[in-house]
Amino acid sequence: MKGMTRTAAWSAAAEALARVELSGKQDERVTRLSGGQVRRVGVAQALVHEAEVLLLDEPTAGMDPRQRRVFRDTLAALSPEVSVLISTHDVADLAEDSEHVTVLNRGGIVYHGDVAGFLEHAPEDVVIGRRAEMAYAVLCGDE
Template sequence: MEALQTEQLTKRYQHTAAVQEVTLTLGEGVYGLLGANGAGKTTLMRMLCGILEPTAGTVRYGGADIARLGEEYRALLGYLPQDFGFYPDFTGPEFLRYIAALKGLTRAETARRTGELLAQVGLTDAGKKKLRAYSGGMRQRLGIAQAMLNDPRILILDEPTAGLDPRERVRFRNLIADYAKGRTVLLSTHIVSDVEAIADEILLMKAGRIVERGTVSALAATARGKVWTLRTDAATAARLEGVYTVANLHHTGPEGTVELRLITADPPAGATPADPTLEDVYLWHFADEEEKP
């Protein structure tokens, strides 16, 4: 299949670089984009969709600049922004038919895809319910459905699992894993377990740059020797929390024993090495960053 590529892609706002010289090739499969708030993930995704014009660099699909491809590229694209707009007096099927008209689907395609997708995201029974009565999770599932309506070759999802409960997240992961065959799917999320379960590759983004890229297992290997467990007393645990990045803290018994999972290259005495997870990798890279609004 054709690849989606960026070359030295950059976006600046006055003196701030939101995205800095990102060069990527995305082929078939699911790509998980991880980074703290303010890392540049949404800006990158909006440039990949052609919504935002880069300050420098290019986005190409099949070797052609997406700006020149224009409508041809947009017909291949599905996008779910962090906050997608909806009309509260529409029902779910009405909203999808409206989006289908904007995307130029035929009546037959609209009827088929609307029924398929409402079933796939578990909204068939919501039928005549107005969107104003949808829960946050239902609206998010409808947003996922509208992004997939035109059966896109490139699917870009910005925080698609926000507001979904655990069962809905499992449904989403299964849907995306199946859909990605022969397509390019890029999704960003703060729920690391969602991308850990389905992503073929993970992209770690920090301060506008892709700082690491690889499979879950390959990235986990980069954190080997930096993840530790330690059993100690409550007073020592409280002191260590102020010194180390603590991935997990668990009180293990009535005697006041606490088990800590620490992310550090310089562990305290008595700590034992643990097998890293993708969440540990994330914390290793982003522990020094405060979450930005």
């Protein structure tokens, strides 16, 4: 409860579960939830305690497309005072929702800057939906 009263914690938990569309699972043990649901529970936990920083590792792994949208919408609706740092291999997600990108390859930074600059590394003839993936490949020397 981290300093919250029982009433405040229950209320905040119910609101947080609603924000990540898990209200119907509030009586389930986390061990019985899918991987995507467990990741959303983690975000709900941060929402309960009004975290200023969220560190998310592969947050959309195991989520279906609808769950990914709900997850991205939840992050987008966070207060501007909340900083979100995402570590992911799914570059398509980061290009859509991020302001800044840092690409690491073999222990070193090969790109750090805004999303537009990151996407400029993709060849011009690449279809829009694959630009982030190709930019990453170019920066890492895979293309």
